[in-house]
Amino acid sequence: MITETFIHGSGPVYSLDPRPKFIMLVCFVVLFLAESTLAVQGAMLIFILFWVGLSLGPRRVLTPVKSILPILVLTALLTPPFNTDGAVLLEIGQRRILTDRGLLLTAALIIRFTGITAGFYLFFSTTETGPFILALRAFGLPYRAALTVTISLRYIPDMFSTYGRISDAHKLRRAGFEEREAGRRHGFRHRLNNMFPVLVSVLIHAVKSIPALAMALDSKGLGRSNPRTSCRKLRPWKSIILQLIAATLIMGLATAVSVLL
Amino acid sequence: MERKNISGRIAAIAIMTAVTMVFTYVVRIPVAPTRGYINLGDVAVFFTAFTFGPFTALISGGLGPAIADIVAGYSQWAPITFAAHGLQGFVAALIIKALSTRKFAEPAAGFAGMIVMVGLYLLGGAFMVGFGAAAVEVPMNILQSAVGVAGGFVLSRAVRKAYPPVKRLAW
Amino acid sequence: MKNCLKVEKLCFKYPSYNDFSSSEILSELSFKLPAGEITVVFGGAESGKSTLAMILTALVPLHTGGSLSGKAELGGINLLDSDPSNIIEHCGLVFQDPERQTVTTECFDEAAFALESLGIDENEIKIRVEDSFEKLGISCLLDSPTSETSGGEKKKLALAGLVSVNPELWILDETFEELDNPSKIELFEILRASGRSVLVFSSKYFNVFREADAFYLLDHGKMSDAVRFPFPGSFRKKLADAGIIPDLPEIRKNYSGSAGGSILIRADNLEYRYDNGEFRLSVKRFELKENEIVSIVGRNGCGKSTLARLLCGLAEPQSGTIGTPEPADASYLNAFCAYMFQNPDYQIFLPTVYEELAYGLKEAGYTASVIKATVDKTIEDFKLPEADTPPALMSFSARKRLQAAVYYLLRRPVFILDEADTGLSFRDFIELAVKLKKTSRGLIIITHNLELAASVSDRVLGMSGGKLHENILELSPGRINEWLTDSGDMPYDN
Ligand SMILES: Nc1ncnc2c1ncn2[C@@H]1O[C@H](COP(=O)(O)OP(=O)(O)OP(=O)(O)O)[C@@H](O)[C@H]1O
Ligand SMILES: Nc1ncnc2c1ncn2[C@@H]1O[C@H](COP(=O)(O)OP(=O)(O)OP(=O)(O)O)[C@@H](O)[C@H]1O
Ligand SMILES: [Mg+2]
Ligand SMILES: [Mg+2]
Numbered sequence: 018m019i020t021e022t023f024i025h026g027s028g029p030v031y032s033l034d035p036r037p038k039f040i041m042l043v044c045f046v047v048l049f050l051a052e053s054t055l056a057v058q059g060a061m062l063i064f065i066l067f068w069v070g071l072s073l074g075p076r077r078v079l080t081p082v083k084s085i086l087p088i089l090v091l092t093a094l095l096t097p098p099f100n101t102d103g104a105v106l107l108e109i110g111q112r113r114i115l116t117d118r119g120l121l122l123t124a125a126l127i128i129r130f131t132g133i134t135a136g137f138y139l140f141f142s143t144t145e146t147g148p149f150i151l152a153l154r155a156f157g158l159p160y161r162a163a164l165t166v167t168i169s170l171r172y173i174p175d176m177f178s179t180y181g182r183i184s185d186a187h188k189l190r191r192a193g194f195e196e197r198e199a200g201r202r203h204g205f206r207h208r209l210n211n212m213f214p215v216l217v218s219v220l221i222h223a224v225k226s227i228p229a230l231a232m233a234l235d236s237k238g239l240g241r242s243n244p245r246t247s248c249r250k251l252r253p254w255k256s257i258i259l260q261l262i263a264a265t266l267i268m269g270l271a272t273a274v275s276v277l278l
Numbered sequence: 279m280e281r282k283n284i285s286g287r288i289a290a291i292a293i294m295t296a297v298t299m300v301f302t303y304v305v306r307i308p309v310a311p312t313r314g315y316i317n318l319g320d321v322a323v324f325f326t327a328f329t330f331g332p333f334t335a336l337i338s339g340g341l342g343p344a345i346a347d348i349v350a351g352y353s354q355w356a357p358i359t360f361a362a363h364g365l366q367g368f369v370a371a372l373i374i375k376a377l378s379t380r381k382f383a384e385p386a387a388g389f390a391g392m393i394v395m396v397g398l399y400l401l402g403g404a405f406m407v408g409f410g411a412a413a414v415e416v417p418m419n420i421l422q423s424a425v426g427v428a429g430g431f432v433l434s435r436a437v438r439k440a441y442p443p444v445k446r447l448a449w
Numbered sequence: 450m451k452n453c454l455k456v457e458k459l460c461f462k463y464p465s466y467n468d469f470s471s472s473e474i475l476s477e478l479s480f481k482l483p484a485g486e487i488t489v490v491f492g493g494a495e496s497g498k499s500t501l502a503m504i505l506t507a508l509v510p511l512h513t514g515g516s517l518s519g520k521a522e523l524g525g526i527n528l529l530d531s532d533p534s535n536i537i538e539h540c541g542l543v544f545q546d547p548e549r550q551t552v553t554t555e556c557f558d559e560a561a562f563a564l565e566s567l568g569i570d571e572n573e574i575k576i577r578v579e580d581s582f583e584k585l586g587i588s589c590l591l592d593s594p595t596s597e598t599s600g601g602e603k604k605k606l607a608l609a610g611l612v613s614v615n616p617e618l619w620i621l622d623e624t625f626e627e628l629d630n631p632s633k634i635e636l637f638e639i640l641r642a643s644g645r646s647v648l649v650f651s652s653k654y655f656n657v658f659r660e661a662d663a664f665y666l667l668d669h670g671k672m673s674d675a676v677r678f679p680f681p682g683s684f685r686k687k688l689a690d691a692g693i694i695p696d697l698p699e700i701r702k703n704y705s706g707s708a709g710g711s712i713l714i715r716a717d718n719l720e721y722r723y724d725n726g727e728f729r730l731s732v733k734r735f736e737l738k739e740n741e742i743v744s745i746v747g748r749n750g751c752g753k754s755t756l757a758r759l760l761c762g763l764a765e766p767q768s769g770t771i772g773t774p775e776p777a778d779a780s781y782l783n784a785f786c787a788y789m790f791q792n793p794d795y796q797i798f799l800p801t802v803y804e805e806l807a808y809g810l811k812e813a814g815y816t817a818s819v820i821k822a823t824v825d826k827t828i829e830d831f832k833l834p835e836a837d838t839p840p841a842l843m844s845f846s847a848r849k850r851l852q853a854a855v856y857y858l859l860r861r862p863v864f865i866l867d868e869a870d871t872g873l874s875f876r877d878f879i880e881l882a883v884k885l886k887k888t889s890r891g892l893i894i895i896t897h898n899l900e901l902a903a904s905v906s907d908r909v910l911g912m913s914g915g916k917l918h919e920n921i922l923e924l925s926p927g928r929i930n931e932w933l934t935d936s937g938d939m940p941y942d943n
Contacts, residue, residue, distance in 0.1 A: 022349060050405060084351050088407055095410025126408045130354070133406065137353035165288050169295035169341065171554045174596070176296040180304060182795055185783075212305075216318075216429075217436045218798035220325065223297045224437055224444050225841035227289045228512040229549040234285035235508055235533040236542055237552065237610070238566025242535070248561050248571050285534070286512060440800030441841050442466030446514055 022141040030072040030143045034257040035152035037264035038140060044268040045136045049129045053275035058125060061271060062132040069139050081138040082131060089127055096123040146170060151251045160245065168230070179222055184215045290330055290447050291338050298322040298342025298363075303349065316418065319343045320395070320426025321433065323363050324388060327371035328434035331448040335371045340364025358402035366395035366423070388427030395423055453646040454482035454505070454618055459519035461497075461504060469838055474500050476670035478519070482618070487640055487647040488675075489658050492667035493691040493874055494832075494846040498650040499545050501667070502622045505648075506542045507533040523618055537563055541614055545622040545845050545872065547607040548792060556590045556598070560609045567614070574613075581612040584639055586632070597726055600791045600868060601627045601749030601897075612639065619647045623845075625655055626871045627791075629748040629897050633657045652846065652874050654694045666691070692876025695901065710739040712774045713891045714760065714786065714863055719769035721759060730755050730915040732769075737863065742882075742892045744902035746921070747912030753895045754791060756912070757865045760893070761786035773862075787861040791868050793845075793852040802828065802843075803836035805851060809858055827854050830884060832877075845872045853881050857888055865893040870901060879905065 030038070045061060070078045082089075096119065103118030141149075154163045234240075254261075302319030322342065327335035340360040347356045370391035377383035396419045403412025438444055459478040463471040474497040482488055492498045503509040505528055510517050521528040523539055541563075544550040553559045557578060564574045582588045585605045590598060598606065604627050611619055619640070625633050637657045640647045649661070658664075659678045666673040666687055676684045688694045715736040722729045730752045737743050745753050758764040760771060762782030770776045773785050790796055799805045806824045815823070828836060831854040834843060840851055849872055856864060864885050870878040882905055886892050896902050902909045903922060911918040921928075 022351070022353075081351075088411055091411035091414055092407045095414065096408040099408075099410050123408070126406075130407050134352075134354045137348075137356075138351070141348060141353050161284070161288060165292050165295070165337070166341065168288070168292035168552055169299070169338075169345070171552065172293060172296035173299050173345070176300040177304065179795075180300055183798055186796060186798075213432075214799075216301075216305075216321075216433060217440070217800070219300075220297065220433055220437050221440050221800065221841065222794070222798045223293050224329075224441055224447075226549070227293050227447055228286070228443070229546075230289035230293060230552065231283070231286040231512050232503070232508045232533075233544070233550045233552050234289060235511075236506060236537065236544075236550065237562040238534045238537045239288070240284040240532070240534045241537075241566050243568045246565050246568050246571055246574070248565065248574055249558070250571075283511065436800070440839055442469065442839070443464075443514065443842070 023145045024073060024077075024142045026072060026143070028072045030068055030139065033143075034252060034260055035144050035148040036155055036251065036254075037257065037260045038144060039149075039152050039156070041264050041268060042136055042140045044272070046133055048271055048275055049132045049136075051275065054278045055121065055125055055128065057271070057275045057278055058128045058132065060274075062128050062135065065132060065135045065139060069135060072139070073142055077142075081134045085130065085134050089130065092126050092130070093123055096126055147249060148251065151249065155251060164239070176219075176223065180215075180219050183218045183222065187211070187215055187218070286447065287334070287449065290334050291341075294322070294326045294330065294334055294338035295341045295345070298326065298338055299345045299349075302343045302346040316422040316425060318426075318429065319346065319363065320366070320423050321429035323367040324370060324391065324426045324430025325433045325437075326430075327367040327387070327391065328374060328384065328430055329437065329444060329448065330371075332368050332371035332375065333449065334447075335367030336364045339367030354406070355402075358399065358406075362395045362398035362402070365398065366391040369394045370427075384431050385427070388423075388431070392420065392423035392427065396420055451484045452481050453484040453486075453523065454648070455520070455522045456480050456505075457520040459501075459504070459517075459521060461500065461510075461517050462515055463500075463510075463842070464514040464516075469842065471842075473670055475504075478667075478670060478672050480665060480672045480675070482646050482648060483662070484646055485644055486662040487637075487649065487660075488663045488665065489649045489651060489661045490665045490667050490672070491651055491654065491688060491691070491693050493652065493693065494850075494877060495844045496667045497670060498652070498667060499622050499844065502542055502545075502620050502648075502650055504529070505618075505620060506540055507531045507536060508542075534566065537614060537616065538567060539616050540618040540620065541611045541616040542620045543604070543607045543611055543622060543624045546792065546794075547603040550607050550610075551595050551603070554594050554596070556587075556593050556595055556606055559595055559606060560613055563610055563614050577613040578609070581609040584612060585609050586635065593726070597723065599750040599754060601629065601632065604628060605632070605749070608636065612643075615643065615645065617645060619643070619645055621647065621649045623651055623872055625649070625651060625657070626653070627749075627868055627897065632749060652693065652872055653870075654688060666693075692874035695875040695904075713737045713739050713741070714771070714773050716760065716771045717769055719756075719759060719766045719771070721755065721764065721766045728752065728755075728915060730759075732756060732915075732917045735760075735910075735917060737891045737893060739890055741908070742886065742894065742906040744894045744896060744906040744909045745912055745917075746896060746899050746902055746909060751912045752915040753912055754867055755915075756917070757788055757867055757893070757895060761788040761863075761865060763788065785861065786863040786865060787856050787859060788865045789852060789856055789867055789869055791871070793848040796852050797840050797848060797855065799840070801837050801839055802833055802851060805840060805855055806858060809855075823858070827858060830854075831857070831881070846874075846877065849873060850877070850881065853885060857885055860888050862890045863893065864889050864891075865895070867895045868897070869894070870896055870898060875901065 048061060049058065066078050097115045100119040100122050101113040101116050103116040105113050105116050106120065107115035150163050150166055154160065298319060301322035302317050305318040319342065323335065323339040326338055340363050343363045344356040344360040347353060347359050370387040373387035373390050374383055377386060396416055399419055400412050400416060403415060457479050459475050460473065461475040462473045465471050490498065500509060504517065505521060507528055509515065511533060517529060526536060526539060528536065528540065551559060553562060560578045560581060561574050564577060579591065582591055585608055587602060587605050587609065590602060590606065595606065604624060608624065625636065628636065633655060634657055637660060663675045663677060665675055666684065689696060716732060717734055719730065719732040747753055759766050762779035765779060771782060777785065797805055799808060803824055806827055807820050810820045810823060824836065831850045833851055833854060834847060840848055849869065853869065866882065869881065882892065882894065894902060894906060899909065908920045909922050911921050
C-alpha cells in the first residue's frame with residue numbers, strides 16, 4: 018500500500034507495545050523542545066539513532082538525517098545572524114555574523130530537529146497503522162474519530178488510483194489528438210489547462226461517493242446506541258506492565274537529567 | 279435535516295481527508311526555475327472550507343496534509359501541519375459563513391486562512407529549526423495559499439454545479 | 450400466513466435541483482411479504498428497484514433527500530421513521546454495487562463490522578464470520594485485503610456480512626449478477642436454509658429463481674400482482690417485453706457471424722501473477738480475428754478480468770507477448786483496446802451527460818453543431834437521460850449505458866466488455882453489444898451467462914484456474930453441459 022511507512026523487521030522496538038512507544042515518542046519530543054543542555058540533547062539523539070540502527074539496520078541511520086539536510090543547512094546559515102548576543106566570533110563590517118551564543122543555539126536547534134525527526138522515523142517505521150490507531154484510542158481518542166482516520170486511510174490508495182485512472186482516462190479520450198498538439202509547447206498554462214478538468218473530475222468522483230459511504234456505514238450499524246465490541250484489540254494493560262515500567266524509567270531518567278543540568 | 283446524520287459527517291470527513299492527502303502528495307506544480315514545488319493541498323483545504331463548512335474543513339484539512347507528511351517521511355512536521363492547515367480551513371469556512379452573501383466573502387476568508395496558515399508554520403518552524411530557517415518558507419507558503427484560495431473557489435463552484443446534492447453535506 | 454413486511458401506498462420522489470427535475474419514482478406502491486418466503490421483484494432499467502431497496506432499509510431519503518409518504522412495517526417496526534443503523538438486526542441490504550459497501554481494508558473486518566456494532570461478543574463474532582465465509586465458499590479470503598478480490602468475490606463478501614448478521618428480512622439488490630452458476634445455486638440454497646424472508650431485486654430472469662415463492666414486476670412505480678412459477682402468459686409477456694427474459698431467436702437474428710481473416714490482437718505464452726496472493730494466470734495462446742466477437746466465461750476469480758487488463762495494457766505480464774498482431778507496448782495497447790471496467794464509475798466522471806459525450810468530440814475539433822447533433826443521437830441510441838443530467842444521479846444501468854456510449858464515440862478498434870450485462874436487461878445488453886460491434890473491428894465479452902455468450906459470439910472460450918480452454922461451442926454435448934452448469938445459466942423454458 019502506498020500509505021505504508023512500516024518497514025518489516027523484528028527486534029526490541031518492534032515488539033514494544035505501541036502504547037509505551039507512543040508515550041516515549043511524546044516525551045522525547047517534549048524534552049527536545051524544552052530548554053536543556055547540549056549534552057543531554059546530544060545523548061538523547063544518540064540514544065534514538067542507536068535504536069534506529071539496531072532495529073532498521075545501520076544504513077538506515079542516515080535516512081532521517083538525509084531527508085532534512087537542506088533545512089539543516091538553512092538553519093545553520095540563518096540562525097546565527099538573528100542571534101548575535103555574546104562574544105563575537107565573526108564580523109563583516111559593522112554586522113555581527115557569528116557569536117558564541119549564536120553558535121550554541123544553532124547546534125541546539127540542529128540536534129533538536131534531527132532528534133525529533135529520528136524519533137518519528139523510528140516510531141512510524143516500526144509501528145503498523147492498525148496498532149497505532151488502537152494506541153491512540155487507548156489514550157482517549159473517541160471511537161468515531163479513530164474510525165474516521167481508519168476509513169480515510171482505506172480511501173487514500175483508492176483516491177490515488179482514482180486520480181491516476183482519471184488523468185489516464187482524460188489522456189485516453191484525447192489520444193490520437195496529441196500529435197496535433199505535439200508541435201505546440203507544453204508550457205505551464207497548457208499543463209494547468211489539462212489539469213483543471215482532471216481535478217474537477219476527481220472531486221466529483223470523491224464527493225459523490227460520500228452519500229454512498231454514509232449509507233454503507235449506516236447499513237453496518239454505525240451510530241447505534243448500544244456499546245460496540247471490537248475484534249481488533251491491543252493486549253490488556255496488565256500484560257505490558259513491564260514495558261510501561263521500563264519506558265517510565267528511561268523517560269524519568271532523561272527528564273531528571275535535563276532538569277538537573 | 280431532522281436527524282443528526284453522524285455517518286454522513288464521518289463519510290464526508292474521511293473522503294475529504296483522503297482527497298486532501300492525495301492533492302498534497304501527488305499533485306505538485308513546479309514554480310520557480312530554481313527549486314521548489316508548491317502542492318495543491320491548500321486547494322483541497324479551501325475547496326472543503328467553501329463546500330463543506332468549518333468542521334469538515336478543520337479535521338480533513340488538518341488530517342490530510344498531516345498524513346501526507348507522515349507518508350512522505352516528514353512525520354516530525356505532522357502535528358504542526360495538522361494545526362496550520364486545519365485552522366486555515368476552519369477560519370476560512372467560519373468567515374464565509376459569517377459573511378455568506380456579502381461581496382468579497384471568499385477573498386476575505388481566503389486571506390484570513392492564509393494568515394493563519396503562514397503564521398502557524400512560522401511559529402512552529404521557529405521552535406523546530408529556528409526563526410531564520412522558518413522565515414525562508416514564508417513567501418512559498420503565501421504563494422501556495424493564494425493558489426489554494428483561487429483554485430478552491432473555482433473548483434467549489436464547478437462541483438456544486440455538477441453535483442447539486444453536495445449542499446446537503448455541509449454543516 | 451403471517452406477514453413479515455407490509456408496504457402500503459408508498460410514494461417517493463427525489464429532490465429536484467436547478468437543472469435537473471425529477472419525477473415520481475414510486476407511486477402508491479403496495480405489497481406484502483409473507484414470513485419465511487423468497488420473493489423476486491423484477492424491474493426494467495431505472496424502474497426504482499435500488500431506490501425501493503434503500504427506502505426499506507431507511508437509507509433513502511436520509512442520505513439523498515426526497516419526499517416520501519406511505520407506510521412500510523416490518524413486524525411492528527415502522528421502517529420509514531427508523532434510524533437505519535438501529536434496524537440492522539431486523540432488515541439488511543446487499544448493495545447493487547458491493548464496492549460501495551466496503552468500508553474497511555480487510556475482508557474479515559468488513560464482515561465483522563456489523564456484528565461489532567451490534568455489540569456481539571468477540572469469540573462469537575469470529576465463529577459467525579468464519580461460518581458465513583465457509584457457507585459462501587470464500588474461506589480463502591479470511592486474511593485477504595478487500596482490494597485484492599475479484600468482482601464476484603466482492604459480492605460474496607457483502608453477502609457474508611448479511612449472512613452473519615442474519616436479520617429477519619434480507620434484501621438483495623441484483624446480487625445474483627456477477628456470480629457464476631454454481632454460486633447462484635449455492636446462494637439460493639443459503640437463502641432457503643436461512644428460513645428468513647428474502648426480497649430479491651433483479652433486472653434479469655435466472656433459472657435459479659424458479660424455486661422462489663412469489664414474483665412481482667415493478668413497473669411505472671407500481672408493483673404487479675404476485676404470481677408463482679410457472680408464470681401465467683400475461684406475466685411472461687410483460688417480462689419478455691421488458692427484456693427480462695431473453696428472446697434468443699431475436700438475438701440470433703440480430704447477430705450474424707462474419708468473422709474471419711486476419712488476426713486483430715493476439716497473445717502468446719502470457720504469464721502473470723499479482724505481487725501477493727496465490728493466483729497465477731497462464732495463457733498459452735489467445736487471438737481475436739478481424740470482425741469477430743469472442744466471449745470468455747468461467748467461475749468467479751478464475752482470471753477473466755485479469756486477462757482483460759493484460760490485453761489492454763493496464764497490467765504488464767511477467768512474460769509472454771501481446772501483439773496487434775506485431776508486438777505492441779502498453780501505451781499502444783491502451784489506445785488500441787478499450788476496456789469497459791466492471792464498475793462504470795471508474796470511467797464516467799464529468800459534470801453532465803452532455804459533457805461526458807462531447808469531451809472526445811471537442812478534442813477532435815468538431816464544430817459545435819456537429820457535436821450537438823452527435824451527442825443528441827447518441828443519447829437517443831443508448832436510451833440515456835437528458836443531456837444536462839448529472840451522471841452521479843443516474844441509476845446503475847443508466848451509468849453503465851453511458852459508459853458504453855462514451856466508448857462508442859471513442860471509436861477504438863477493439864472493445865472489451867467486462868460483465869457489461871450486469872444490471873442490464875438482456876435486451877439492453879444485446880442492443881449495446883450490437884452498437885459497439887458496428888463501430889469496432891472486434892469485441893471481447895466477459896460474462897457469466899453462457900447462453901447469452903453463445904448467442905452473440907463466434908467463439909466462447911472457457912476459463913478456469915487462470916487457464917484458457919478451447920471453444921466450448923465445439924465440444925461434445927456432454928462437455929457443453931458441464932460448462933453450462935459451471936458457468937452458464939440454463940436456457941429458459943416454461
Ligand atoms: N440520488 C438521486 N437523486 C436524484 N435522482 C436519483 C438519485 N438516485 C437515483 N435517481 C433516479 O431514480 C431513478 C431510479 O433509480 P434506481 O437506481 O432506483 O433504479 P433501478 O431500478 O435500481 O435501476 P437499475 O436497474 O439501473 O439499477 C433513476 O431514474 C435515477 O436517475
Ligand atoms: N490486486 C490483486 N492482488 C492480488 N490478487 C488479486 C488482485 N485482484 C484479483 N486478485 C485475485 O486474482 C484472481 C482472479 O481475479 P479476476 O478479477 O481476474 O477474476 P474474474 O475471473 O474476473 O472473477 P469475477 O467473475 O468474480 O469478476 C482472484 O482469485 C482474485 O482473488
Ligand atoms: Mg439498481
Ligand atoms: Mg471480473
